[in-house]
Amino acid sequence: MTLDDIAALSQDVALDIEQVQAAWPAFENSFDSLQGRRMMGLVYGGSDRYRMASVRLDRDADNPLGLDETVIPGGDYLRLRLRGDAPGVYAQIAGAFDVLFDLADHDEDRPHIEHYRRDGEVDCLVPVRSPR
Secondary structure, three states: OEEOOEEEEEEEEEOOHHHHHHHHHHHHHOOOOOOOOOEEEEEOOOOOEEEEEEEOOHHHOOOOOOOEEEEEOOEEEEEEEEEOOOOHHHHHHHHHHHHHHHHOOEOOOOOEEEEEEEOOEEEEEEEEOOOO
16 A cells, blocks of 8 residues: 655654553543544654654644644555454554564665554554565
């Protein structure tokens, strides 16, 4: 699949599963509503940070929450969609990325992405090098 660059509001936490799980509810609850939001987690190779991100909406124009601003990089991604009951489906994310990294010509300059589509559905995205 191919993504365009996407403007987003974000917050970084340590790349530690317990800290990430603890930080998500507070990040989500900081918004007026999750209606229309696309929530993503980004991990840059070699980094010790996990970036929680929400695609920027029109109502975020003034960034009233004072969150960091980021761009989710576009380009080609290999996707594996997970479906199941939450929170159990979240335990499958690491394994899904292992499969994708084994299949992909991974572009290390862009992050791999967890796209939380809806309760119990997560797209795992690994950036791949574009053919030349």
